[in-house]
Amino acid sequence: MFRRYSIQLILVVGGGLLTYVAYEELLNLYTLSVLMFMGVNIILSTSLNLVNGNMGEFSCGHAGFMCVGAYVSSILGVWLFTKDKVFGAPILDPEWALYAFPFIILAGGVAAALAGLLVAIPSYKTRGDYLAIITIAANYIVISAIENIGSIGGSRGFMGMKKVVNAMGDVVDLPWMPIWVFIFTIFCVWIIRRYVSSTFGKGVNAICQDEVAAEIMSVNTNKIKTVTFMLSSGLAGIGGGLFAYIIGYVNPGSFNILKSTEVLVMVYLGGMASLSGAVLSAVIFTIMLEALRPLQIIKWVVIPLLLIIVMQFRPEGIMGNKELSDIFPWMKRFYRFK
């Protein structure tokens, strides 16, 4: 009984502990925000791993989809629940903000998933390097489009999300952002795990390893590509939405190709097609970024250097193609990673 539900138990206890710690302000705001960014990074790296690791394509425009999610959920929240100089008076009573929040974030995810079609449809005919170029283009299309829409701030950015977060706190006095980030991080990893472990989702790995054989052995490759790209970008949109509400401010510049590269680094550090590797490397990467903060700008010399070293001595990443349970077999008693 305990073994069967051990993961659920750990998650509930962890979530409760996080809420308690945040509520009692035992952690300072800085540590708390690092923890929240860790959650967002886990969402981003696991979702990109789906395309780059499991499907074997090279997407380097992940931040573009994150941007779509961030803007859609920010605008929805501000439009519905706050008094804003662009959108005017709130449409709904701010008291509803708390209950509507998950749907706002999901709406950002859906919008990002639709934006994912921008890459999914060309992927029917294109692959490899050429598709990578298309993903960069998609990233730029999204950013440039938003920069040119003046009513949502253009390149100056968009703000007002803090009011929505505060409105949630007014309804029930709990540290809502850490709670939502925690829930959505688990939600995303949970969806990806279920997807890749189903026979349906294993078609993704089949496409990666031999697309011709996959098509001949009855895998509808176009459908699988569409579903996978949309899922990946949709989850990135969820991550983007959370990111926007954590900071309380978004501008297109923070979702440029550098952000995409950051996510790529996490995926390649963790190991291709390894879900636990992607989670682990997102955690390590977030901590590393903060630990190297004293180095200031030199940080961006040290981190790429680390990547070079990893690629040189362990090109398959920390976990390689394996899950935690392959490396520590005792874990299988508690949780089946595959």
Place this chain on the structure above:
Amino acid sequence: MNNSNLKPDVQPVLEIRNLIQQFGGLKAVSDFNVCLEPGGLIGLIGPNGAGKTTVFNLVSGFYQPTSGEILINGVNTAGLKPHQVTGLGVARTFQNIRLWNDMSVLDNIRVAQHGKLPYGFFHAIARSGRYQSCERQIEEDARELLEIFVLQDFADEFPKNLPYGTQRKLEIARALSSKPSLLLLDEPAAGLNSADVKELIRLIRWIHEQFDVTIWMIEHHMDVMMELCTYIKVIDFGETIAEGVPVEIRNHPAVITAYLGDDNI
């Protein structure tokens, strides 16, 4: 075999009419006709570059023919994608083995059931009842198939770690897992040693009897073809140059010329 002696009430498994495939100026297949009755074991031979694999690629939907018709179990495959053609009851293996090397042997068989999955993305996420029962059935069938092919000990192994002959066997097993009515084997004996070839002949004959499947194979090992096939078609430069029972083919002057060259050069 020919249209004339086919009983009218028997639905041919595969019927190809006036098939032409042109790559630029090159006619890879020209005016190819065949009609396979259920239960046959037919051979397709010809020198290198004769267009044999092109014919298979056309049948499995990988190329769209320049002109001509391909009917599988009576359904015209024009405009269908390979996975849809597979759904009509065709399965094939490849000249160079194409297994999914980083997936377990069991998963290789499982993914080959993709076309028949009754559930989609949302069922997979929700782990619905339909998903559960379907996955259980697939796993059961896959294990059963591995047992039939005596591959059960390798279920969790990666195909790349298996010996070459076993990989061939696995690829054939994977093709059969979709319960096809027509099995296309593209040079199954390529790269096998003579002991493995004997084993393969036994395997193909056994499959032909056990699985109620029509087999059409390409092979360069003439002893394999002579021993297995009931009927052989010979092509060269895309043209059919001879067809008949093995004994006829062995002594057919056009075939000898195609393989050994003309005396009068």
